[in-house]
Amino acid sequence: MRRRVVITGMGVVTPLGCTVDDLFTSQIEGRTAVGPITRFDARTFPTTFASEVVGFDLGRFVRDADHYKHCGLNTHFALAAGKAAMEDAGLLDPAKGDRTRMGVYLGSGEGSDEFPALVRGLAHASPKEGNGPVDSGEFIRVMLEWMDGPREGEQEMYTPAGHLAETFALDGPNQACQTACAASSQAIGEALDMIRWGDADVMVAGGSHSMIHPLGVSGFNRLTALSQRNESPRTASRPFDLNRDGFVIGEGAGLIVLEELEHAKKRGANIYAELTGYGTTADAYRMTDPHPEGRGAIRAIAEAIADAGLKPTDIGYINAHGTSTQANDSTETAAIKSVFGEGAKKVPISSSKSMLGHLIAAAGVVELVISIVAMRKGVVPPTINYETPDPVCDLDYVPNVAREVRFRHVLSNSFGFGGQNIALVASLFQK
Amino acid sequence: MRQHRVTDTTTNSRRTVLTGFGVINPIGTGPDAFWQALLAGTPGVHTITQLNPQHLPSRMAGEVRNFSAKSLIEKSYRRTLNAMARTVEFGVIGCQFAMQDAGLTKGSVPSERIGVEFASVMGATELDDLGPASKHSIQKNGVEPDMAIWGREGLSQVPPLWMLKYLPNMPACHATILYDMKGPSNTQIPGDTAGGVAMGEAVRIIRRGAADVMLVGGSEAKIHPLSLSRFNLFASFSKRNDNPERAIRPFDRDRDGTAPGEGAAAFTLESLDHALARKAKIYAEVVSSASGVDRGLSGTGMARVIRNALAAAGIQPTDVDHVNVHGLGTVRGDAFEARAIAEVFGKSVPVYAPLAQFGNLGAASGLMEMACSVLALKHGLLPGTLNHTNPDPACPITVHTGAPRPVTKPYAVKMSYTELGQSSVVVIRRWSE
Numbered sequence: 001m002r003r004r005v006v007i008t009g010m011g012v013v014t015p016l017g018c019t020v021d022d023l024f025t026s027q028i029e030g031r032t033a034v035g036p037i038t039r040f041d042a043r044t045f046p047t048t049f050a051s052e053v054v055g056f057d058l059g060r061f062v063r064d065a066d067h068y069k070h071c072g073l074n075t076h077f078a079l080a081a082g083k084a085a086m087e088d089a090g091l092l093d094p095a096k097g098d099r100t101r102m103g104v105y106l107g108s109g110e111g112s113d114e115f116p117a118l119v120r121g122l123a124h125a126s127p128k129e130g131n132g133p134v135d136s137g138e139f140i141r142v143m144l145e146w147m148d149g150p151r152e153g154e155q156e157m158y159t160p161a162g163h164l165a166e167t168f169a170l171d172g173p174n175q176a177c178q179t180a181c182a183a184s185s186q187a188i189g190e191a192l193d194m195i196r197w198g199d200a201d202v203m204v205a206g207g208s209h210s211m212i213h214p215l216g217v218s219g220f221n222r223l224t225a226l227s228q229r230n231e232s233p234r235t236a237s238r239p240f241d242l243n244r245d246g247f248v249i250g251e252g253a254g255l256i257v258l259e260e261l262e263h264a265k266k267r268g269a270n271i272y273a274e275l276t277g278y279g280t281t282a283d284a285y286r287m288t289d290p291h292p293e294g295r296g297a298i299r300a301i302a303e304a305i306a307d308a309g310l311k312p313t314d315i316g317y318i319n320a321h322g323t324s325t326q327a328n329d330s331t332e333t334a335a336i337k338s339v340f341g342e343g344a345k346k347v348p349i350s351s352s353k354s355m356l357g358h359l360i361a362a363a364g365v366v367e368l369v370i371s372i373v374a375m376r377k378g379v380v381p382p383t384i385n386y387e388t389p390d391p392v393c394d395l396d397y398v399p400n401v402a403r404e405v406r407f408r409h410v411l412s413n414s415f416g417f418g419g420q421n422i423a424l425v426a427s428l429f430q431k
Numbered sequence: 432m433r434q435h436r437v438t439d440t441t442t443n444s445r446r447t448v449l450t451g452f453g454v455i456n457p458i459g460t461g462p463d464a465f466w467q468a469l470l471a472g473t474p475g476v477h478t479i480t481q482l483n484p485q486h487l488p489s490r491m492a493g494e495v496r497n498f499s500a501k502s503l504i505e506k507s508y509r510r511t512l513n514a515m516a517r518t519v520e521f522g523v524i525g526c527q528f529a530m531q532d533a534g535l536t537k538g539s540v541p542s543e544r545i546g547v548e549f550a551s552v553m554g555a556t557e558l559d560d561l562g563p564a565s566k567h568s569i570q571k572n573g574v575e576p577d578m579a580i581w582g583r584e585g586l587s588q589v590p591p592l593w594m595l596k597y598l599p600n601m602p603a604c605h606a607t608i609l610y611d612m613k614g615p616s617n618t619q620i621p622g623d624t625a626g627g628v629a630m631g632e633a634v635r636i637i638r639r640g641a642a643d644v645m646l647v648g649g650s651e652a653k654i655h656p657l658s659l660s661r662f663n664l665f666a667s668f669s670k671r672n673d674n675p676e677r678a679i680r681p682f683d684r685d686r687d688g689t690a691p692g693e694g695a696a697a698f699t700l701e702s703l704d705h706a707l708a709r710k711a712k713i714y715a716e717v718v719s720s721a722s723g724v725d726r727g728l729s730g731t732g733m734a735r736v737i738r739n740a741l742a743a744a745g746i747q748p749t750d751v752d753h754v755n756v757h758g759l760g761t762v763r764g765d766a767f768e769a770r771a772i773a774e775v776f777g778k779s780v781p782v783y784a785p786l787a788q789f790g791n792l793g794a795a796s797g798l799m800e801m802a803c804s805v806l807a808l809k810h811g812l813l814p815g816t817l818n819h820t821n822p823d824p825a826c827p828i829t830v831h832t833g834a835p836r837p838v839t840k841p842y843a844v845k846m847s848y849t850e851l852g853q854s855s856v857v858v859i860r861r862w863s864e
Binding site for chain 1: 482483484485486487488511514542543546547551552553556558559561562563565566568569573574575576578579580581582583586589590591592593594595598599600601603604605607608610611612613614615616617618619620621622623624625628632635638639641656657659660661663664665666721722723724725726732735849850851852853854
């Protein structure tokens with residue numbers, strides 16, 4: 001018997017606030033968090049702005065912040081969001097419930113190289129004349145001296161999910177995935193499957209990521225994926241607008257507590273929504289570009305709606321992936337039209353990224369949280385910076401102003417570099 | 432009553448079997464060469480040759496020698512090699528080997544019904560990709576990068592596709608393109624447990640009906656100046672540089688750490704129905720898996736994960752032919768695994784630690800080590816563990832050493848873990864018609 005799964009806790013760390021309330025209020029008011037990069041001096045980069053989490057203090061979330069001093073932002077953000085979600089669900093006390101039946105599934109980013117040490121080592125071990133190969137032996141010699149061992153150990157990709165388990169006594173299944181911008185949605189979808197079929201009763205699922213560091217921004221700039229609207233960062237993220245020119249890099253984390261329905265009822269948990277549908281497909285097309293007709297996206301969306309036992313007409317709001325890149329927004333529009341047919345024009349669609357920027361591995365979960373609050377409050381956030389319609393993006397993107405809409409089922413899309421397409425459906429909880 | 436996902440052996444569509452086998456390993460590539468090397472106890476850990484190791488505290492590794500992605504990769508895909516780091520090359524070629532061995536080509540399974548689960552990590556940057564930009568952008572003092580110069584001039588010396596060479600999900604991405612696989616595609620990253628949880632998730636995907644075939648693989652290439660520098664700073668590596676072949680000593684009183692390896696392991700996993708319908712050769716059945724966390728590496732948490740996996744398989748400890756451990760040869764890690772095994776099995780079960788032969792393959796370790804048990808069950812012989820001579824009272828288990836012993840029971844248990852206690856267990860069964 002497939003078991004029902006509900007959401008009983010939510011926690012976020014975002015550029016628009018570190019509580020769900022702050023985040024949602026900002027979204028409804030159409031505020032943006034995009035501004036000049038402060039994490040490092042990016043003034044000469046092709047892109048000089050980002051959507052940063054500012055004023056973050058891990059000490060406000062965990063008792064012994066010093067224990068995590070060598071960890072990266074990935075882990076810090078995950079711990080803060082995890083704390084908020086566990087507290088919200090009433091599961092923070094490790095004596096509560098069977099902890100061996102509570103697990104973690106995190107879509108998390110990679111650690112980062114220590115940029116100054118790396119550049120220093122590479123420059124030192126490069127030939128004095130010309131651009132010959134770096135002397136690896138000499139590079140090793142100096143890097144052993146210039147890198148910090150404990151810091152490096154904490155950059156390993158298993159650590160954020162491991163620290164979540166360690167900190168919140170989550171002894172059940174522990175997984176972490178990295179499928180680029182789809183990661184946290186995929187983590188939530190697979191965690192849903194684990195609870196449905198009995199591998200766990202509670203899964204703390206979502207994602208955490210920060211790539212606002214010199215190599216992260218350099219890498220995306222070389223791929224020409226980022227907006228370069230340096231003269232106007234606040235209007236740079238403009239999903240579905242004709243003049244969009246790339247995504248705005250963001251950072252943050254989101255974790256939600258997924259819980260088997262009877263388990264939640266038995267302990268009188270507050271239920272935000274039911275997670276009803278999950279679709280997962282691959283494009284099998286190219287490394288970075290989505291398939292132009294959205295063939296993988298179409299199947300992911302259709303599968304998620306069918307998995308929820310619904311028809312496209314039941315979906316009252318779509319929280320789009322909406323990255324503000326030329327390729328994504330036109331492809332996603334085509335995919336929605338293909339699945340929804342005539343109904344595509346009637347369903348409100350918006351992109352949280354117009355205000356938040358792109359939280360990469362953490363994007364999907366934060367957008368699902370926004371979707372769920374929107375559904376509960378009956379008001380959907382707008383797509384801001386929407387000025388000039390694009391003839392190939394001709395749907396209702398809730399331009400610039402939030403809108404009151406009553407609906408019972410929401411679709412949230414996430415598509416990642418590498419061709420992973422994830423769609424999730426959440427529904428108002430009904431007995 | 433706890434609900435376990437108990438294997439329903441009456442429904443073939445919910446049973447999953449391994450039908451294709453691809454390994455790129457320091458001791459041998461391909462199922463036959465690899466098996467012969469396992470049986471012979473061929474040592475694969477030697478002094479590092481791919482780079483100058485003289486300044487490393489630990490200078491040994493299991494290296495894959497004479498690996499040429501260019502000669503192995505599908506011709507149509509050769510031009511994409513410039514966007515692949517070595518770890519991605521291993522992964523993609525490992526997938527090719529598994530698909531070839533399974534007799535599967537592009538289109539032989541409807542594209543929506545085949546997907547991929549891959550165990551991976553972020554690759555370390557090739558030094559020469561960032562060397563010129565770094566040299567150009569370093570300040571006069573030789574210490575700090577000049578960010579203004581890096582942004583203005585250095586950055587343009589970084590190869591355009593630089594980031595794509597290293598992203599963890601690239602082996603899976605390339606595999607989906609090569610074989611037109613449009614089912615689920617996921618990339619697992621929880622360190623040495625990644626392979627085990629990838630296999631577990633692939634089984635779940637087939638059981639829930641989202642695919643008929645899953646390509647399950649893992650790869651890693653840490654024999655790299657940046658990776659080795661980093662790992663030597665925090666990992667427990669053996670310092671037995673004068674005797675590399677005997678450096679990794681699993682559960683031995685004199686063990687002093689592990690050594691890294693590199694390579695890839697990949698399988699095709701199919702629903703039994705699908706495999707039988709196309710008359711595929713079957714290596715083994717993947718019966719169940721479990722995952723959990725043993726905070727503090729007490730052993731009790733890992734024992735629970737083992738019990739969960741056995742319960743999900745519907746079997747008792749006495750049904751298990753052998754336990755295939757991670758067996759790093761570290762003081763703390765081996766004692767942890769031994770406590771868990773002792774708690775579930777006592778001293779009665781033979782323990783097999785193949786890693787001593789080829790090093791720790793990291794993200795590829797779980798599936799590579801599992802591959803050894805797959806072959807053992809298939810051939811009916813369990814090879815001996817290398818370099819275990821003096822038992823350690825802190826490891827109260829029976830390590831199988833020496834000559835191969837006959838397989839006497841149908842099941843093998845594969846364990847993996849991370850330093851933070853993340854644990855994964857997979858149960859496989861010898862295939863018999």
